[in-house]
Amino acid sequence: MKFDVIRVSVVVIACQLALAQRFPSLQFTKPIRVCKEHQPLQTNVSTDPFACTKEQDLNSRVKDLDADKNIVQISQENGYLIDSYNVTTSDGYILTLFRISGGNKSPARKGKPAVLLLHGWGNSCEAWIALPNNKNIVYMLADGGWDVWLGNFRGSSFSLLHKTLNANKDLKYWDFTFHEMGLFDFPPMLDQVRTISGLDKIFVIGHSQGVSSFMVAASELPGINEKIHAAFLLAPVVYIGGAYDTFVPPLLSIINTPGEDLLYRIVQGRIQLRNPRLLFSALRIEPHDICQSQVLKCGLCDLNALIPNVFNPSQMNYTNIPRIVSKLPDYGTIKSALHYGQIVRSCSFRYYDRGTRENIKRYGTKEPPSYNLKRVKTPIFLYYAEQDAWVTPPDIQRLARALPSDTLIDVVRVNDDTFNHLDFVVARDANVLVYKPLIQMMIKFNNRIKTGV
Ligand SMILES: *[C@@H]1O[C@H](CO)[C@@H](O)[C@H](O)[C@H]1NC(C)=O
Numbered sequence: 442m443k444f445d446v447i448r449v450s451v452v453v454i455a456c457q458l459a460l461a462q463r464f465p466s467l468q469f470t471k472p473i474r475v476c477k478e479h480q481p482l483q484t485n486v487s488t489d490p491f492a493c494t495k496e497q498d499l500n501s502r503v504k505d506l507d508a509d510k511n512i513v514q515i516s517q518e519n520g521y522l523i524d525s526y527n528v529t530t531s532d533g534y535i536l537t538l539f540r541i542s543g544g545n546k547s548p549a550r551k552g553k554p555a556v557l558l559l560h561g562w563g564n565s566c567e568a569w570i571a572l573p574n575n576k577n578i579v580y581m582l583a584d585g586g587w588d589v590w591l592g593n594f595r596g597s598s599f600s601l602l603h604k605t606l607n608a609n610k611d612l613k614y615w616d617f618t619f620h621e622m623g624l625f626d627f628p629p630m631l632d633q634v635r636t637i638s639g640l641d642k643i644f645v646i647g648h649s650q651g652v653s654s655f656m657v658a659a660s661e662l663p664g665i666n667e668k669i670h671a672a673f674l675l676a677p678v679v680y681i682g683g684a685y686d687t688f689v690p691p692l693l694s695i696i697n698t699p700g701e702d703l704l705y706r707i708v709q710g711r712i713q714l715r716n717p718r719l720l721f722s723a724l725r726i727e728p729h730d731i732c733q734s735q736v737l738k739c740g741l742c743d744l745n746a747l748i749p750n751v752f753n754p755s756q757m758n759y760t761n762i763p764r765i766v767s768k769l770p771d772y773g774t775i776k777s778a779l780h781y782g783q784i785v786r787s788c789s790f791r792y793y794d795r796g797t798r799e800n801i802k803r804y805g806t807k808e809p810p811s812y813n814l815k816r817v818k819t820p821i822f823l824y825y826a827e828q829d830a831w832v833t834p835p836d837i838q839r840l841a842r843a844l845p846s847d848t849l850i851d852v853v854r855v856n857d858d859t860f861n862h863l864d865f866v867v868a869r870d871a872n873v874l875v876y877k878p879l880i881q882m883m884i885k886f887n888n889r890i891k892t893g894v
Pocket residue numbers: 483484485
């Protein structure tokens with residue numbers, strides 16, 4: 442079964458209505474949310490309904506030939522050395538790890554500092570190359586002399602294999618959240634990078650859910666911290682009690698109701714966002730046509746209309762949309778989304794809520810235990826966006842207070858009032874606003890530890 446975002450929203454709302462009829466009291470046994478919703482800073486950016494049409498006049502019929510190629514092809518064609526490795530987790534998931542060890546500007550050699558990139562929810566590692574080759578963080582790092590490793594968590598399209606389960610047939614395959622990604626996927630990826638590169642410690646960059654998983658690992662598996670020089674965390678999804686994204690109310694309406702399990706079963710554990718070609722062919726358009734006027738679907742060009750509050754129209758490169766559409770969406774894991782709904786509702790960063798009886802059995806307490814962020818020892822740099830509708834500025838302040846003070850090195854607000862959650866991987870100026878300063882900070886940190894100061 443193939444589901445797109447719109448169909449899933451319809452299902453969620455239908456579940457909500459059905460459940461409100463059947464279990465009227467369920468919703469109200471706990472407050473619908475504990476934290477107050479954040480009121481975003483007002484900016485004067487107009488969401489111009491004709492932005493798409495105007496852009497199309499400027500760039501008529503631009504076709505990005507890379508849009509349909511995968512990361513291996515794009516890397517090789519541009520002179521980068523890319524290898525892939527299999528990593529098997531202790532619970533049987535087989536993950537793909539890519540390594541870009543060099544390119545024309547910085548040939549592969551031993552001793553480069555290594556950095557492992559962890560992608561977000563609904564993405565694979567290709568989200569990191571959604572921007573053109575000269576502007577995305579992967580090739581910027583590779584050109585700058587870093588040994589770049591790209592993780593792919595379970596349930597993303599490069600990591601769908603399992604020793605015994607079949608992702609297409611076994612619902613059990615999809616029974617995980619960012620918790621399992623942190624406990625079971627991150628550690629062997631980290632060790633693989635250390636083994637192959639021969640380095641004791643490496644750097645980590647995470648975005649969105651990649652950060653949730655990192656935080657689970659760093660707080661639950663203390664030995665992990667000793668293997669990481671520093672972590673640079675973009676749009677860190679940890680505390681999200683202030684979230685005000687359009688998807689939050691429908692999501693909250695099924696949290697802690699039987700609707701959670703119902704949704705999980707209806708969509709078979711995941712939302713297939715990958716291969717939007719299916720959606721396009723249903724609409725009889727090609728990805729490179731979505732900004733063309735003869736396709737009277739111009740609204741599609743402005744993805745903000747599809748996924749409100751996530752993209753920033755003033756930072757959207759409409760010409761790059763075919764590439765964004767082909768690189769950004771992958772498989773979205775339902776249990777992870779439900780876990781996020783639970784932590785929005787409870788205003789905490791804690792284990793999956795399985796209901797009172799199962800919680801007592803598994804955790805020994807009625808309420809799920811919280812992750813203990815005081816155990817995070819890796820030096821942390823946080824980067825956040827003013828208009829992030831999932832991770833709001835007050836939630837960032839809360840995260841900053843929750844981490845040990847000698848662990849938290851810096852909290853950086855992206856210098857643009859309109860910056861948003863996915864802008865960290867799709868904004869046209871992300872290279873200047875985020876990647877350049879981030880890489881500068883990595884270099885500075887690397888120099889500091891090398892000289893032992
Ligand atoms: C937005 O516009 C209003 C009035 O036009 C002005 O007072 C305000 O300072 C502007 N805000 C920003 C952030 O530019």
